[in-house]
Amino acid sequence: MYKYDEIDQQLVDERVAQYRDQTRRFxxxxxxxxxxxxxxxxxxxxxxxxxxxxxxxxxxxMLSSKQLHKLADIAERYDRSYGHFSTRQNMxxxxxxxxxxxxxxxxxxxxxxxxxxxxxxxxxxxxxDQFAGIAPDEVVDPRAMAEVIRQWSTFHPEFALLPRxxxxxxxxxxxxxxxxxxxxxxxxxxxxxxxxVAIKVWVGGGLGRTxxxxxxINEHLxxxxxxxxxxxxxxxxxxxxxxxxxxxxRIKILVKALGIDEFRKQVDAEWSHxxxxxxxxxxxxxxxxxxxxxxxxxxxLPVNNASxxxxxxxxxxxxxxxxxxVHAHKQSGYRAVTLSLKPHGKAPxxxxxxxxxxxxxxxxxxxxxxxxxSHEQNLILADVQLGNLFAVWQQARAHGLATPNIGxxxxxxxxxxxxxxxxxxxxxxxxxxxxxxxFDNLDYLHDIGELELNISGCMNACGHHHVGxxxxxxxxKDGSEWYQVSIGGKQGNDASLSSVIGPSFAAEEMPGVxxxxxxxxxxxxxxxxxxxxxxxxxxxxPFKAHVYAAKETEASHV
Amino acid sequence: xxxxxxxxxxxxxxxxxxxLPKIEKVVRMQAGKVVQFHLxxxxxxxxxxxxxxxxxxxxxxxxxxxxxxxxxxxxxNRVAKQEVGIWLATHERLETLIEVEADLNRFPLITVFVxxxxxxxxxSLGNLLRTRYGYNNTLRAFGDVLRDQLxxxxxxxxxxxxxxxxRNAQEALSSLNDFTRPYQGAVDEKLPVWRRVSRK
Ligand code: SF4
Numbered sequence: 001m002y003k004y005d006e007i008d009q010q011l012v013d014e015r016v017a018q019y020r021d022q023t024r025r026f027x028x029x030x031x032x033x034x035x036x037x038x039x040x041x042x043x044x045x046x047x048x049x050x051x052x053x054x055x056x057x058x059x060x061x062m063l064s065s066k067q068l069h070k071l072a073d074i075a076e077r078y079d080r081s082y083g084h085f086s087t088r089q090n091m092x093x094x095x096x097x098x099x100x101x102x103x104x105x106x107x108x109x110x111x112x113x114x115x116x117x118x119x120x121x122x123x124x125x126x127x128x129d130q131f132a133g134i135a136p137d138e139v140v141d142p143r144a145m146a147e148v149i150r151q152w153s154t155f156h157p158e159f160a161l162l163p164r165x166x167x168x169x170x171x172x173x174x175x176x177x178x179x180x181x182x183x184x185x186x187x188x189x190x191x192x193x194x195x196x197v198a199i200k201v202w203v204g205g206g207l208g209r210t211x212x213x214x215x216x217i218n219e220h221l222x223x224x225x226x227x228x229x230x231x232x233x234x235x236x237x238x239x240x241x242x243x244x245x246x247x248x249x250r251i252k253i254l255v256k257a258l259g260i261d262e263f264r265k266q267v268d269a270e271w272s273h274x275x276x277x278x279x280x281x282x283x284x285x286x287x288x289x290x291x292x293x294x295x296x297x298x299x300x301l302p303v304n305n306a307s308x309x310x311x312x313x314x315x316x317x318x319x320x321x322x323x324x325x326v327h328a329h330k331q332s333g334y335r336a337v338t339l340s341l342k343p344h345g346k347a348p349x350x351x352x353x354x355x356x357x358x359x360x361x362x363x364x365x366x367x368x369x370x371x372x373x374s375h376e377q378n379l380i381l382a383d384v385q386l387g388n389l390f391a392v393w394q395q396a397r398a399h400g401l402a403t404p405n406i407g408x409x410x411x412x413x414x415x416x417x418x419x420x421x422x423x424x425x426x427x428x429x430x431x432x433x434x435x436x437x438x439f440d441n442l443d444y445l446h447d448i449g450e451l452e453l454n455i456s457g458c459m460n461a462c463g464h465h466h467v468g469x470x471x472x473x474x475x476x477k478d479g480s481e482w483y484q485v486s487i488g489g490k491q492g493n494d495a496s497l498s499s500v501i502g503p504s505f506a507a508e509e510m511p512g513v514x515x516x517x518x519x520x521x522x523x524x525x526x527x528x529x530x531x532x533x534x535x536x537x538x539x540x541x542p543f544k545a546h547v548y549a550a551k552e553t554e555a556s557h558v
Numbered sequence: 559x560x561x562x563x564x565x566x567x568x569x570x571x572x573x574x575x576x577x578l579p580k581i582e583k584v585v586r587m588q589a590g591k592v593v594q595f596h597l598x599x600x601x602x603x604x605x606x607x608x609x610x611x612x613x614x615x616x617x618x619x620x621x622x623x624x625x626x627x628x629x630x631x632x633x634x635n636r637v638a639k640q641e642v643g644i645w646l647a648t649h650e651r652l653e654t655l656i657e658v659e660a661d662l663n664r665f666p667l668i669t670v671f672v673x674x675x676x677x678x679x680x681x682s683l684g685n686l687l688r689t690r691y692g693y694n695n696t697l698r699a700f701g702d703v704l705r706d707q708l709x710x711x712x713x714x715x716x717x718x719x720x721x722x723x724x725r726n727a728q729e730a731l732s733s734l735n736d737f738t739r740p741y742q743g744a745v746d747e748k749l750p751v752w753r754r755v756s757r758k
Binding site: 005007010011014015018022035038039121151152154155156157158159160161162163227235238239243273277278279282284285288 | 675676677678679681682683685689690704706707709710711712713714733736737738739740741742743744745748749750751752753755757758
């Protein structure tokens with residue numbers, strides 16, 4: 001993974017000094033609450049319900065063992081010994097003290113980490129596929145470009161104070177796992193007819209109050225121009241995006257107001273001035289960054305491993321885990337492993353300091369000292385030998401990291417919600433926990449098959465509820481917490497946004513509602529059909545009918 | 559003490575800021591909508607505001623861009639004497655000035671007014687003035703200008719900053735150098751870091 005040189009290091013060190021001084025000025029009253037706000041936000045510090053929340057950047061989700069050990073230590077010393085991995089592939093601390101943030105940042109800087117631009121109205125963390133570099137279906141490894149874009153966006157002077165937050169995702173696979181169509185800018189790298197790396201660019205996607213999938217603004221952009229082209233897009237947005245209403249300030253609203261053709265015309269006009277200016281990426285620079293993502297020093301291994309196959313045959317629990325949590329790999333004899341942060345009945349995405357140390361050790365021992373955070377809020381060991389999978393499983397299981405539910409109903413994507421977030425309409429974590437307990441039977445869970453259930457505590461959609469096969473949104477009705485349920489959303493190349501099934505439900509009804517959705521599916525599915533396919537085939541109506549029929553019967557008994 | 563920074567030091571301000579006369583805030587409705595400036599939500603400047611603007615007869619005057627454009631003919635000899643500077647707000651379109659004035663270097667001073675700290679349009683405007691429209695003279699930021707914008711303003715082509723009256727400009731100076739070696743090329747340092755130094 002990318003290693004800092006003295007330039008990178010100096011920049012984060014200077015950031016610590018700058019933020020230390022900003023905090024000092026706030027604490028001495030020189031900066032008002034309102035003036036400090038954009039400054040702390042650009043450094044990932046929110047003021048939440050109970051305490052501040054600090055969001056630490058994990059660029060495109062990559063971490064070293066050393067960094068994860070440090071995160072575990074920081075959580076132990078400055079927080080309540082756990083961290084939360086978010087849908088932006090970042091890590092959040094829920095209980096740090098405002099006056100200690102500069103010290104936390106100084107600690108992070110010692111392991112080449114920071115919290116720069118993890119929040120606020122600026123270009124946020126660049127995200128990508130958690131299997132970048134190792135996925136069998138990968139065409140272009142997007143990580144070097146992600147790092148080049150990260151550096152370009154860090155303290156970009158022109159885009160320091162945008163109308164609203166700005167998210168960029170990159171991917172290099174045929175099967176999009178980075179949800180590029182859901183971002184302000186999405187870039188898919190591919191090889192063009194001349195076998196050169198090119199980029200398909202989407203713009204104006206996003207969730208939140210007005211969910212929209214991105215529109216293609218450029219089918220074929222040569223990779224050298226990635227930065228100047230982004231500059232053209234973000235400049236048009238910076239100058240013309242709305243600033244009078246934060247709900248209408250995202251680039252998607254501008255793209256929609258102008259129409260993609262007019263927006264493209266304006267971007268092209270800007271780009272005609274910016275194209276070939278010095279931020280054009282050179283072969284040398286890309287090669288310099290790419291060497292940090294060189295192929296790992298893999299052993300030459302056969303495709304099969306007898307002891308692994310024997311363990312799978314003899315141990316049903318191990319076999320179930322392999323089926324759900326172990327993934328194909330480019331390299332013969334290697335696999336990627338997902339360590340589930342979704343044990344039933346616990347807040348999705350949370351990891352204790354102890355678990356972080358365990359994962360860091362596993363990565364050091366079995367996966368070249370590196371790991372990844374997925375946007376589904378799990379941790380990934382990317383390069384494990386077949387012969388080591390059983391040992392990894394045993395240790396992971398001993399620490400609650402081996403729930404075999406990856407991709408299943410209980411692998412819930414869930415925002416922090418009303419327990420922590422001051423914007424929330426409703427709690428989300430207890431709903432996730434209740435649903436996980438409702439489907440705690442593993443055989444049943446596997447029988448239901450692949451299903452994505454996403455929960456957000458409010459319209460801001462940090463839990464990506466619009467693209468869940470089942471999406472749950474916390475809403476406020478006369479000051480009490482209700483949940484709106486929608487079905488039929490999907491991420492990936494054939495992405496779609498979900499449709500609401502009807503009036504919202506109280507918290508205690510939610511496990512039953514999900515159960516009834518599943519009942520319709522089990523009843524109606526054809527062999528091999530996944531939940532999402534059944535919804536797409538039948539539409540919302542039969543699901544709606546069953547869920548509300550049950551509700552009415554209950555009501556009539558009261 | 560003056561709150562004006564020019565380049566890297568405190569400087570005195572010799573310019574008289576000319577403002578548009580305030581109008582009663584009448585919110586004009588049109589088909590049920592407040593009339594807004596483009597998509598960004600600001601109200602437009604009225605013709606009477608422009609004609610009613612009082613321009614001091616002597617000395618260095620900093621005029622609203624809209625007033626200059628409308629009353630250009632009567633200001634020609636003062637422009638020739640280098641007595642006219644221009645100010646514009648962040649929602650105004652530079653193109654309207656360019657249409658009537660091809661050579662911006664006839665103005666010794668252009669300033670951009672930023673009403674709120676969080677309004678980052680000022681950075682794009684600075685960049686465009688310097689890189690697209692070839693403006694070489696003094697470029698100043700005023701309004702809600704605090705020290706934490708200075709580094710970004712400098713990188714966007716500004717060389718003069720009028721710090722908000724209730725803040726200390728002397729202390730703000732150090733923020734011009736918050737970071738030593740930026741990653742990306744911008745207005746002040748045109749080259750990205752990989753073209754400036756050899757990184758291994
Ligand atoms: S979706 Fe809403 S409640 Fe959940 S984290 Fe985002 S802002 Fe907070």
